[in-house]
Amino acid sequence: MAGIAPHPQDWLRVTPAGLLCEPGGFFIDPTRAVDRAVISHGHSDHARPGHRHVLATRDTLAIMTARMGEGRAGATQQALPFGDPVTINGVRVWLRPAGHVLGSAQICMEWQGSRAVVSGDYKRSPDPTAAGFEVEPCDVFVTEATFALPVFRHPPAEAEIARLLRSVALFPERTHVVGCYSLGKCQRLIAMLRQAGWDRPIHLHGAHVALCRVYEELGIRLGELRTATVAKKEELQGAIVLAPPAAVADRWARRLAEPVVAVASGWMRVRQRARQGGVELPLVISDHADWDELLATAEQVEAPEIWVTHGREDALIHALSLRGIRGRALHLVGRGEEDEAEEPAAT
Amino acid sequence: MSLPAFAELLERLVFTPGRNAKLALLGQWFAQQPDPDRGIGLAALTGELTFTAAKPAMIRELVASRTDPELWRLSYDYVGDLAETVALIWQPRAGVNAPPPTLAEVVEALETTPKAEIPALIAGWLDTLDAGARLALIKLVTGGLRVGVSARLARVALAEWSSQAVEEIEEVWHGVAQPYTPLFRWLEGQGAPPDPRDAPIFRPLMLAHPLEEADLAALRPGEWRAEWKWDGIRVQLTAGPGGKRLFSRGGEDISAAFPEIIAAMDFHAVLDGELLVARDGAVAPFADLQQRLNRKTVTAKMQRDHPAVVRLYDQLFEAQEDLRALPFDARRARLEAWHARTAPPRMDLSALVPFDSIDTLAGIRDGARAASIEGLMLKRADAPYVAGRVKGLWWKWKRDPLTVDAVLMYAQRGHGKRSSFYSDYTFGVWREDGELVPIGKAYSGYTDEELGWLDRWIRNNTINRFGPVREVERGIVFEVAFDAAQLSSRHKSGVALRFPRIARIRRDKPVEEADNLATVMALVENRPAAD
Numbered sequence: 001m002a003g004i005a006p007h008p009q010d011w012l013r014v015t016p017a018g019l020l021c022e023p024g025g026f027f028i029d030p031t032r033a034v035d036r037a038v039i040s041h042g043h044s045d046h047a048r049p050g051h052r053h054v055l056a057t058r059d060t061l062a063i064m065t066a067r068m069g070e071g072r073a074g075a076t077q078q079a080l081p082f083g084d085p086v087t088i089n090g091v092r093v094w095l096r097p098a099g100h101v102l103g104s105a106q107i108c109m110e111w112q113g114s115r116a117v118v119s120g121d122y123k124r125s126p127d128p129t130a131a132g133f134e135v136e137p138c139d140v141f142v143t144e145a146t147f148a149l150p151v152f153r154h155p156p157a158e159a160e161i162a163r164l165l166r167s168v169a170l171f172p173e174r175t176h177v178v179g180c181y182s183l184g185k186c187q188r189l190i191a192m193l194r195q196a197g198w199d200r201p202i203h204l205h206g207a208h209v210a211l212c213r214v215y216e217e218l219g220i221r222l223g224e225l226r227t228a229t230v231a232k233k234e235e236l237q238g239a240i241v242l243a244p245p246a247a248v249a250d251r252w253a254r255r256l257a258e259p260v261v262a263v264a265s266g267w268m269r270v271r272q273r274a275r276q277g278g279v280e281l282p283l284v285i286s287d288h289a290d291w292d293e294l295l296a297t298a299e300q301v302e303a304p305e306i307w308v309t310h311g312r313e314d315a316l317i318h319a320l321s322l323r324g325i326r327g328r329a330l331h332l333v334g335r336g337e338e339d340e341a342e343e344p345a346a347t
Numbered sequence: 348m349s350l351p352a353f354a355e356l357l358e359r360l361v362f363t364p365g366r367n368a369k370l371a372l373l374g375q376w377f378a379q380q381p382d383p384d385r386g387i388g389l390a391a392l393t394g395e396l397t398f399t400a401a402k403p404a405m406i407r408e409l410v411a412s413r414t415d416p417e418l419w420r421l422s423y424d425y426v427g428d429l430a431e432t433v434a435l436i437w438q439p440r441a442g443v444n445a446p447p448p449t450l451a452e453v454v455e456a457l458e459t460t461p462k463a464e465i466p467a468l469i470a471g472w473l474d475t476l477d478a479g480a481r482l483a484l485i486k487l488v489t490g491g492l493r494v495g496v497s498a499r500l501a502r503v504a505l506a507e508w509s510s511q512a513v514e515e516i517e518e519v520w521h522g523v524a525q526p527y528t529p530l531f532r533w534l535e536g537q538g539a540p541p542d543p544r545d546a547p548i549f550r551p552l553m554l555a556h557p558l559e560e561a562d563l564a565a566l567r568p569g570e571w572r573a574e575w576k577w578d579g580i581r582v583q584l585t586a587g588p589g590g591k592r593l594f595s596r597g598g599e600d601i602s603a604a605f606p607e608i609i610a611a612m613d614f615h616a617v618l619d620g621e622l623l624v625a626r627d628g629a630v631a632p633f634a635d636l637q638q639r640l641n642r643k644t645v646t647a648k649m650q651r652d653h654p655a656v657v658r659l660y661d662q663l664f665e666a667q668e669d670l671r672a673l674p675f676d677a678r679r680a681r682l683e684a685w686h687a688r689t690a691p692p693r694m695d696l697s698a699l700v701p702f703d704s705i706d707t708l709a710g711i712r713d714g715a716r717a718a719s720i721e722g723l724m725l726k727r728a729d730a731p732y733v734a735g736r737v738k739g740l741w742w743k744w745k746r747d748p749l750t751v752d753a754v755l756m757y758a759q760r761g762h763g764k765r766s767s768f769y770s771d772y773t774f775g776v777w778r779e780d781g782e783l784v785p786i787g788k789a790y791s792g793y794t795d796e797e798l799g800w801l802d803r804w805i806r807n808n809t810i811n812r813f814g815p816v817r818e819v820e821r822g823i824v825f826e827v828a829f830d831a832a833q834l835s836s837r838h839k840s841g842v843a844l845r846f847p848r849i850a851r852i853r854r855d856k857p858v859e860e861a862d863n864l865a866t867v868m869a870l871v872e873n874r875p876a877a878d
Binding site for chain 2: 163258271272275278322
């Protein structure tokens with residue numbers, strides 16, 4: 001890049017509405033309604049309703065429309081395939097897969113020879129429901145830091161699915177109810193169960209039904225799904241049921257047959273915390289990068305400077321400094337309100 | 348693969364509240380693991396096998412040599428538990444592809460490795476394991492494995508897995524040592540039951556059924572003997588050339604907690620009795636005995652302040668002679684003669700209570716208000732001593748419970764089937780200054796309908812939350828039944844209830860009319876001298 005290229009801090013600015021690309025005149029994942037928004041993925045702490053113009057992947061736009069209602073997910077929508085650049089007020093913008101959930105994208109921007117990549121939420125481990133993360137070298141990389149402590153190293157998700165299936169085999173008369181978020185984690189679990197050979201119907205809490213339908217419409221095959229709410233108790237013996245984390249140990253779960261309460265989340269890694277929540281089978285399955293993935297990504301993008309958003313900035317910035325990379329905490333408001341970005345409170 | 352498999356078992360046991368589920372997990376372990384690993388694992392779970400090879404500080408030093416101090420500090424701050432932080436943060440050396448150790452390898456290496464080489468040994472193992480197995484290994488080698496599997500639960504699991512009667516297993520249990528290979532061989536039908544020979548083993552206790560009104564009418568006085576039901580814990584004393592043991596009712600070896608009893612067992616016999624705390628012949632409330640329970644060791648001061656005694660009920664063996672097939676009267680005569688001859692210190696006989704009619708006996712029972720007495724035991728004069736709860740041979744006839752009207756203050760969700768219900772209730776009574784003070788906690792006595800109703804009421808009337816606990820509006824009065832009220836310095840109210848349960852929900856009663864603390868205090872009996 002040319003020596004005279006501006007530093008990204010001169011054209012990317014934190015505002016109360018979120019991260020603003022000043023020359024482009026657009027916000028990235030703004031937390032309030034704006035004129036022009038570029039959206040990384042469909043979780044509600046990144047995708048808010050009421051923007052006038054929204055640019056995102058086709059899948060993210062479909063998810064937003066399904067969740068917010070027709071017309072609320074941007075008065076005008078612009079679908080951008082991965083890798084296709086557009087120019088907005090002189091800023092070149094393109095998307096790369098982030099591997100977080102279906103449709104999730106890193107937002108890559110270049111202005112006057114200076115390049116920044118906002119990764120949104122991402123992970124590096126495989127996920128049959130989301131396109132895999134692609135490395136885009138840049139001058140500034142904006143990373144999440146949800147699991148930015150060296151104690152968070154997610155085990156292979158396949159091994160956790162295998163543990164769940166071993167438990168189902170050991171307790172064939174009980175329902176296994178897995179607490180998971182409705183966008184992303186739920187469908188990933190279903191797809192992984194299918195890969196592991198589980199071909200029986202999977203039962204869903206009502207809150208999970210709509211987005212599974214959207215995934216199917218977008219071409220992700222999930223197999224036979226049923227609504228747990230109308231199922232008979234006998235039918236739920238030996239069944240796997242997916243439900244929001246808040247429902248698994250509460251009144252809703254009474255309809256299940258002697259449930260084994262599982263929760264699928266990166267937070268389950270710390271057993272002492274998992275135990276406080278009354279979880280019987282903690283499954284460490286996360287859609288966020290773990291410590292090793294955060295550091296590997298930081299090195300691969302070759303950025304001399306990394307901005308760290310929501311999560312545990314201290315440890316990551318310290319670890320980056322040991323590698324000669326300048327880290328900077330980027331204080332964005334309103335992050336971590338939907339998926340596992342927020343550590344669950346003990347119930 | 349046995350250490351990772353053990354880690355998975357361990358984790359599931361720790362997280363599983365249900366007893367049946369724990370039994371299934373243990374059964375799977377017995378079925379799938381080879382000898383000697385399954386026995387070693389079992390011994391580690393029940394606390395029969397503990398290591399002191401490594402101290403937590405040594406593990407901490409191991410990890411410090413591989414970890415940036417700032418990252419360690421942030422991580423330890425977050426996780427809060429040393430062993431778990433180490434297990435999670437441990438970065439295996441690149442290129443390690445040795446298989447994880449088996450439990451047998453771990454046990455053998457810890458016994459044979461020189462002390463100076465232990466850290467390197469443990470580090471080498473940690474490099475072969477995943478995070479869950481690292482945590483299990485660290486807990487194992489530092490002696491910090493606390494999973495709450497009692498020896499009793501283990502024996503029930505062995506019984507369910509093998510379809511052998513649990514009493515049979517209990518008869519041999521204390522005569523076999525880990526890794527229990529002969530025991531497993533027998534349970535798999537491949538060998539004779541292990542012969543305990545002279546080892547001081549536990550013989551399953553004979554237990555009583557509660558006496559109902561209907562049973563009472565059928566009793567003919569001449570066929571029955573009565574004695575007091577003392578409020579301590581049932582124990583079995585076994586002593587002989589092979590050693591001395593004090594067992595709890597479930598077969599836990601509690602010898603270490605009561606050295607003064609062991610010291611007094613200078614005889615060759617097996618006895619059944621009640622362990623009590625007594626001062627100058629007067630039995631102290633159960634709360635005093637509680638101070639002595641669940642301890643691995645006991646201080647001289649504890650023995651002095653809370654002296655233990657045994658009140659003998661029955662004799663199972665005299666020397667090698669098995670008395671269990673004899674009728675109660677004959678065993679009682681043998682016990683009395685043996686006791687007169689042997690005169691063991693710290694042990695007296697539980698006196699028989701004479702009576703000529705069931706009515707007289709009922710009067711005696713109603714008159715017994717000492718807190719150290721729970722009621723009466725009725726034993727058939729001709730009954731042999733048989734393991735377990737055989738109906739019609741022994742009855743327990745507890746005195747009528749006391750009751751108090753108390754106000755629901757806090758509620759907490761239960762476990763297992765009740766995990767979605769607020770089923771554990773803390774209740775209180777009015778103090779003179781108009782404050783409610785908690786006097787106890789109950790989680791039984793109500794019907795399923797009442798539980799459902801209470802659960803809804805609690806959710807709709809919550810005024811505060813403290814983690815899993817909800818504080819509720821003062822709006823529900825419980826009639827709480829309990830066996831005795833005893834002074835307690837550990838409760839804010841100064842009083843503790845024995846076996847409290849919800850007798851009724853007093854929907855008719857306004858909370859202002861619930862009982863006050865003075866009423867409850869008046870029910871406290873056998874006040875011990877201040878100590």
